[in-house]
Amino acid sequence: MSIKLVITTLLFISFSTTNVNQLTETENKTATQQPHVINLELPDKLKIETINDTENDNTLFEKNMPWVAALLIGIISAIVNIKISNDLKRSNEVNISNQISGAQENIKLQIESDKESTLTQFKATVATKNRQEWINELRDTLSQYLSYTIMMIQEDSFSEDDKRSYLDKIYQTKFKIELMTNPEKKEHKALMDAVNKMILVVNQNKDEIEINDLKSARQEFIITSRKIFIHNWNKIKDLK
Known part of the structure; x- marks a missing residue:
């Protein structure tokens, strides 16, 4: 940010020096030649705009936002699917274990009944x-x-x-x-x-x-x- 400011200032100084030199030469010619009036109007205020690195960063973030969001959604979806898969696997294991225990108990009761x-x-x-x-x-x-x-x-x-x-x-x-x-x-x-x-x-x-x-x-x-x-x-x- 400071480098950009320095460059802008140097350009402003160069522009001002050129105008002053031209004005001096004009005045000298006026003294030797026929009178010729040159009006140079400068703005009362010189607006110096600086390029904000934050804006560039924001622009870069905005450009990259869609694929970053897609990546995050993909990662979250994968994590959720893995979690659901693991929960379903554990649930199936519990159900199978309960079914086996129930079958064993039924067989035991049937044997006792018989x-x-x-x-x-x-x-x-x-x-x-x-x-x-x-x-x-x-x-x-x-x-x-x-x-x-x-x-x-x-x-x-x-x-x-x-x-x-x-x-x-x-x-x-x-x-x-x-x-x-x-x-x-x-x-x-x-x-x-x-x-x-x-x-x-x-x-x-x-x-x-x-x-x-x-x-x-x-x-x-x-x-x-x-x-x-x-x-x-x-x-x-x-x-x-």
């Missing part, structure tokens, strides 16, 4: 098998007991030893029935009452046995037995 279901089914199968075997065994024992009591009454040719043998069989089957039943259950207690009633009838002398008493005892024995069978068959159906 395990419990299988165990329950196994227990039900075992319980059903055991209950069915118990019913079959009790039915055979009750049939034997009923047969022994009826045969002992109807057979006239039995000796005392034969009667004693049948009584032993009757008591053996009675004891087996007791072991296979639960006296705390109402239907089982009713069955044992019918069993004991049959023994009381057959232990009488043959001439003292009333046919109606025998029929009543036999009918009660069969009815109570059937109630137990029906009750347990329904339980087997529920377990299947």
